[in-house]
Amino acid sequence: MSKRLTFGTNQGTATPESAWRKRKDAWEHLGYVLSEISSEYQEENRRQEHELEAGRLLGLLAAIEPYWANPGIEYFNEVSRLMSGGQYEDAMKLVYQANQTFRTLTQYVDLEGHEGAETDSLESGAASVSKGKLYIPMVEILLVDNGPTEEIERFKEEIVEQRQHTDPFHYNFVVVPSVEDALAAILINPSIQAVVLTARFDTCTRRRLSSTLKNFIARRMNGFFGSTKQIQGLLDLENILDDLRPEIPVYLIAGVALESIAHEITGRFRRIFSRNDRMDLHLSIVSEVLERYQTPFFNALQKYAKRPGGVFHAMPISRAGSVQNSPWARDLVDFYGKNLLLAETSATSGGLDSLLDPQSSIKKAHELAARAFGSHRTYFVTNGTSTANKIVHQSILAPGDIVLVDRNCHKSHHYSLVLAGANVSYLEAYPLNEHSMYGAVPLEEIKGRLLQLRREGLLHKVKMLTLTNCTFDxxxxxxxxxxxxxxxxxxxxVFLWDEAWFAFAGFHPVYRQRTAMTVATGLEEELENEEYAQRYAAQKAALPEPGTSNQPENDQAWLETRLLPDPEKVRLRVYSTQSTHKTLTSLRQGSMIHIYDQDFALRNLNAFREAYMTHTSTSPNYQILASLDIGRRQAELEGYALVQRQVDLAQSVCRAMARNELLGKYFKILNSDELIASKYRESTSANPVRDGLAAWDEAWQNDEFVVDPSRLTLDISRTGVDGDTFKHEYLMDGHSIQVNKTSRTSVLLMTNIGTTRSAVAHLIEVLVKIAEELERKRRLDGRVLAMGKKSAKELIPLPDFSSFAPEFSGGGGSGDMRAAYYLTYQDPATHFLSSAQIRSELMEGQRIVSAVFVTPYPPGFPVLVPGQLVTLGILDYMDRLDTREIHGYHQDLGYQVFTHEAMAQLQPRK
Known part of the structure; x- marks a missing residue:
C-alpha cells in the first residue's frame, strides 16, 4: 500500500490575475495525476513521482479553495482524505465531478416530477433545458461571519431550504471569518454575486495570503478600521467592497435593535435583515441578481419575433418574407437563421420602443446601462463611436467656441469639429520616435495651453477638452x-473622454479608477467634503495671481503646482463615448454615450436631443440594440472575471517571451519604461502588473500615464520587417491571426474578453515559427534578411502640428477648420501639387495651405488638416512613408492645397 500523502498549507494564495487559471489547471491536472496513480500498470518510481505531484497540487488548492463555494473546502477536504487513505480511484471520481462542474458552471434538476419547471425557469431567462434536464446557472454568495461553526452551518442550511426548483439560478455560500479573507475572496473569486455581512468578523486573516495579495489588501484597508465602534467597522468594510466590486450588493444581518441603527447606515447597504429573515434574504439575493440579468429590449425583441403577424409596411425582408421561399436568396436564411429575420422590423410599438424617443424597453435598457457604467444618463448608438463623438461635440460646441483636442485622436473628432464650427486648438502628445508612434498629451501641455488662452483673454471662449483614454496603443x-x-x-x-477602447475598464477595481464616470463620481463627492474646502483655501492663499500678457511669469507657479479647483465654482460636465463592440459583447457598431453632467438638464438636454436626432438613423438596427443590452448584462454579472482573465492571458504572452530565448532574440514586448518617459511615472517598475497586484494598483493611483496590460506592443524592429508587411503577409495571410494597428517597427496585439487560452497558445506558436524562419535565413545568409517585399527603413521623426494659416487662425493657437473646409467648395479655390512642387514653392518663400485632411494608416492621425500650413518636415515624413493607405492624398495628383489666389482674397484674423 502506498504511503499516505501529506501536503503543506504554507503556500500563499494565488494572485487574482492568475487564481482562475491556477485553480482550474490544478483540479484538471490532479485528475490526470490520480488516474496515473490508479493505473495498475504504473511503475513504482513513476507512481512516487505522481504522488509527490499530487501533494503539491493539494497544497496549491488548499490555499485557494477556501475562497470558493463550488466545489468548496469541504469537498476538497474529502478529496484530500481519500487520497491520504490511498483511495485514489474514489478521489479521482470526485475530482472528475468537480471538473465537469467547472466546464458548465451549472447544476441540473431532473424535470421528471416537476411539471412546469421548464416553463417557469425559462420565463426568468437564465436556465436552459437539454435532454430532459434543467440546467441552472450557479453563483456564489460571500458570507462574512466568525461565529460558531454549528450556527453558521445551520444558517446556511436554512437559507438553502428556501430555494425552489423554479429559481432561475442556484447559489452556495463562501464563508470567511475576517476582513482580509473577505477582500481576498472578492478579488480571487469572480463568481461571487452578493455579500452578506454579519457583525461577527475579525480584521486579520489566519491564513497565509500571497505577498502581492496581502500588500494590495493592506493598501485598500489603509485609513479604515481605526474605530472601535462596531457600526463603523461594518461601514468601512462595505466601503472597501463597494470600491472593489460596486456591481455586487452588500446585505447586512444585524443581531438586535435594527431600528436603532438603521438611521446610521441608511443608503450604505442594499438591505438590513435580522437573523430570522431567511426567506426575505433569499428572495433579495435572487431578485437582485435577476435585476442585473434583465435585458428589457432584448426580451421585447424575442417576444416580438415569436408572435405571428403580417407586415404591411417597409422592409420586405422582415419575417423573412422576401427570402424564405426565394430560390435566389434562400441562402441568407440558411446562413443567418430565421430568428435574425423574424426580429428584423421597423416597428416601434408592441414593446419594441423608439430609439429616438424611448419610452419603454429602450428607456429601461438605457437606465440599466447608466447604473452599470456609473453615469447620470446613458444612450445607445447603433452606428459606432464615430457617430457618438459627433453627437457629443455638436451638442456642446457652437461656432466660435474653442476646443482643446489631442491631434492624434480618432479622425471622427476632427470631422466633428468641422461640422460644429468650433475653433480647434491642437495639443501635442509626447513622441515615441524610436517606435514610430505617439504617446498621450502631458498635463503640462494642457495646462500651458489653458494658461496661454487665459493670458490672451480667450479663456471665456474655451468650451471643451477632448482626449482619448486609452489610446490605440x-x-x-x-x-x-x-x-x-x-x-x-x-x-x-466640459470634458469628452473618448473611451472607445476602454469600455471594459469599469468592471475591474484597478482599471476602474481611471475611467471617466468613476472619476466624475469621486470628484463630486470630494468637492462636497469640508476637508477638501480647507485644502483649496490653503492653496488659493499660496498661489500668485494668474499671469497676464504683461506678466506671464506668474503662470509658472500654476504650471508647477498640482492645482485644486474651487468647490464653489466647479461644474462637473463629463462625457464618455465607448465602443462597446470593441472590448465588450456587442455586434459591430454598437456604442454608448455616458454622461455625468451636473448641468445637463439645464444647459444641454435639448441640444443633445437635437444632435442625437441629427446623427441617429430613424431605422436603427435592432440586433445591435439587443446586443448592447446583452453586453451590459454580461459585464455586470461576469465582467470582473472576464477582464481579469483577459489581463492574465496578455501577461502569459509576456512570460513566454521572457522564457523563450529565440523569441527574445527577434521580438520584445514594450514595457512602461519604453512607452512612458520616467518624468511621467512615479513608479519604477517597468511592468507593474508583472510585479503584482499591489504594484499595479500603486502605479495606477500615482503615475500620470500607465499602459493597459491587456494591450501588447510587439517590437519587431530586429526582424528586419516593417509592421505593415508583418501584419499582412505573416500574421494574417500566413497564419490567419488578425491584428489591427501597426507602426513601422511594431505590431499591436490586443487581448479581449473573448480571447481564449488556445488562441494565445496559437499566437505564441506562430511567433516561434516566424522566429525559427528568421533564424534559418540568418544562418544561411549570415545576416537578418527582410522576409517580405519591404524592409524597415531608418526611423522617421514624427512631425509636430505646424500651425494654422493666419487667415484661419482663431487665437491662442486655435484655428477655424470649418472655414477652410468649406472654402474648398468654391471653384477653383484649390489645386493639386506634388511633393516636389510644394518643396520648390516653400524654398521660394511661398506659403502652402492644406485644403483637406491627410491621414496615413498607420499611424492613423491627420498629418495635415484644412487650413494648416504645410512644412518641409511634414513632407519629409510623408515622402518616407511606405504605408498602403493614405486618406486625402492622391497617388497620381498629390496634395490638395489652396491656390495663392484663393488665399489672397482672405484677410488674416486678429
Missing part, C-alpha cells in the same frame, strides 16, 4: 488629475 491618462487641474483654471470646462 494602450496609453491611459489619469482623468482625475487632468480634470482637477483643468477645472482649477476653467471651472466650467
Amino acid at each position: 494602450g496609453i491611459i491618462y489619469d482623468p482625475r488629475r487632468v480634470m482637477e487641474e483643468c477645472l482649477a483654471i476653467k471651472p466650467d470646462l
Whole structure:
C-alpha cells in the first residue's frame, strides 16, 4: 500500500490575475495525476513521482479553495482524505465531478416530477433545458461571519431550504471569518454575486495570503478600521467592497435593535435583515441578481419575433418574407437563421420602443446601462463611436467656441469639429520616435495651453477638452488629475473622454479608477467634503495671481503646482463615448454615450436631443440594440472575471517571451519604461502588473500615464520587417491571426474578453515559427534578411502640428477648420501639387495651405488638416512613408492645397 500523502498549507494564495487559471489547471491536472496513480500498470518510481505531484497540487488548492463555494473546502477536504487513505480511484471520481462542474458552471434538476419547471425557469431567462434536464446557472454568495461553526452551518442550511426548483439560478455560500479573507475572496473569486455581512468578523486573516495579495489588501484597508465602534467597522468594510466590486450588493444581518441603527447606515447597504429573515434574504439575493440579468429590449425583441403577424409596411425582408421561399436568396436564411429575420422590423410599438424617443424597453435598457457604467444618463448608438463623438461635440460646441483636442485622436473628432464650427486648438502628445508612434498629451501641455488662452483673454471662449483614454496603443491618462487641474483654471470646462477602447475598464477595481464616470463620481463627492474646502483655501492663499500678457511669469507657479479647483465654482460636465463592440459583447457598431453632467438638464438636454436626432438613423438596427443590452448584462454579472482573465492571458504572452530565448532574440514586448518617459511615472517598475497586484494598483493611483496590460506592443524592429508587411503577409495571410494597428517597427496585439487560452497558445506558436524562419535565413545568409517585399527603413521623426494659416487662425493657437473646409467648395479655390512642387514653392518663400485632411494608416492621425500650413518636415515624413493607405492624398495628383489666389482674397484674423 502506498504511503499516505501529506501536503503543506504554507503556500500563499494565488494572485487574482492568475487564481482562475491556477485553480482550474490544478483540479484538471490532479485528475490526470490520480488516474496515473490508479493505473495498475504504473511503475513504482513513476507512481512516487505522481504522488509527490499530487501533494503539491493539494497544497496549491488548499490555499485557494477556501475562497470558493463550488466545489468548496469541504469537498476538497474529502478529496484530500481519500487520497491520504490511498483511495485514489474514489478521489479521482470526485475530482472528475468537480471538473465537469467547472466546464458548465451549472447544476441540473431532473424535470421528471416537476411539471412546469421548464416553463417557469425559462420565463426568468437564465436556465436552459437539454435532454430532459434543467440546467441552472450557479453563483456564489460571500458570507462574512466568525461565529460558531454549528450556527453558521445551520444558517446556511436554512437559507438553502428556501430555494425552489423554479429559481432561475442556484447559489452556495463562501464563508470567511475576517476582513482580509473577505477582500481576498472578492478579488480571487469572480463568481461571487452578493455579500452578506454579519457583525461577527475579525480584521486579520489566519491564513497565509500571497505577498502581492496581502500588500494590495493592506493598501485598500489603509485609513479604515481605526474605530472601535462596531457600526463603523461594518461601514468601512462595505466601503472597501463597494470600491472593489460596486456591481455586487452588500446585505447586512444585524443581531438586535435594527431600528436603532438603521438611521446610521441608511443608503450604505442594499438591505438590513435580522437573523430570522431567511426567506426575505433569499428572495433579495435572487431578485437582485435577476435585476442585473434583465435585458428589457432584448426580451421585447424575442417576444416580438415569436408572435405571428403580417407586415404591411417597409422592409420586405422582415419575417423573412422576401427570402424564405426565394430560390435566389434562400441562402441568407440558411446562413443567418430565421430568428435574425423574424426580429428584423421597423416597428416601434408592441414593446419594441423608439430609439429616438424611448419610452419603454429602450428607456429601461438605457437606465440599466447608466447604473452599470456609473453615469447620470446613458444612450445607445447603433452606428459606432464615430457617430457618438459627433453627437457629443455638436451638442456642446457652437461656432466660435474653442476646443482643446489631442491631434492624434480618432479622425471622427476632427470631422466633428468641422461640422460644429468650433475653433480647434491642437495639443501635442509626447513622441515615441524610436517606435514610430505617439504617446498621450502631458498635463503640462494642457495646462500651458489653458494658461496661454487665459493670458490672451480667450479663456471665456474655451468650451471643451477632448482626449482619448486609452489610446490605440494602450496609453491611459489619469482623468482625475487632468480634470482637477483643468477645472482649477476653467471651472466650467466640459470634458469628452473618448473611451472607445476602454469600455471594459469599469468592471475591474484597478482599471476602474481611471475611467471617466468613476472619476466624475469621486470628484463630486470630494468637492462636497469640508476637508477638501480647507485644502483649496490653503492653496488659493499660496498661489500668485494668474499671469497676464504683461506678466506671464506668474503662470509658472500654476504650471508647477498640482492645482485644486474651487468647490464653489466647479461644474462637473463629463462625457464618455465607448465602443462597446470593441472590448465588450456587442455586434459591430454598437456604442454608448455616458454622461455625468451636473448641468445637463439645464444647459444641454435639448441640444443633445437635437444632435442625437441629427446623427441617429430613424431605422436603427435592432440586433445591435439587443446586443448592447446583452453586453451590459454580461459585464455586470461576469465582467470582473472576464477582464481579469483577459489581463492574465496578455501577461502569459509576456512570460513566454521572457522564457523563450529565440523569441527574445527577434521580438520584445514594450514595457512602461519604453512607452512612458520616467518624468511621467512615479513608479519604477517597468511592468507593474508583472510585479503584482499591489504594484499595479500603486502605479495606477500615482503615475500620470500607465499602459493597459491587456494591450501588447510587439517590437519587431530586429526582424528586419516593417509592421505593415508583418501584419499582412505573416500574421494574417500566413497564419490567419488578425491584428489591427501597426507602426513601422511594431505590431499591436490586443487581448479581449473573448480571447481564449488556445488562441494565445496559437499566437505564441506562430511567433516561434516566424522566429525559427528568421533564424534559418540568418544562418544561411549570415545576416537578418527582410522576409517580405519591404524592409524597415531608418526611423522617421514624427512631425509636430505646424500651425494654422493666419487667415484661419482663431487665437491662442486655435484655428477655424470649418472655414477652410468649406472654402474648398468654391471653384477653383484649390489645386493639386506634388511633393516636389510644394518643396520648390516653400524654398521660394511661398506659403502652402492644406485644403483637406491627410491621414496615413498607420499611424492613423491627420498629418495635415484644412487650413494648416504645410512644412518641409511634414513632407519629409510623408515622402518616407511606405504605408498602403493614405486618406486625402492622391497617388497620381498629390496634395490638395489652396491656390495663392484663393488665399489672397482672405484677410488674416486678429
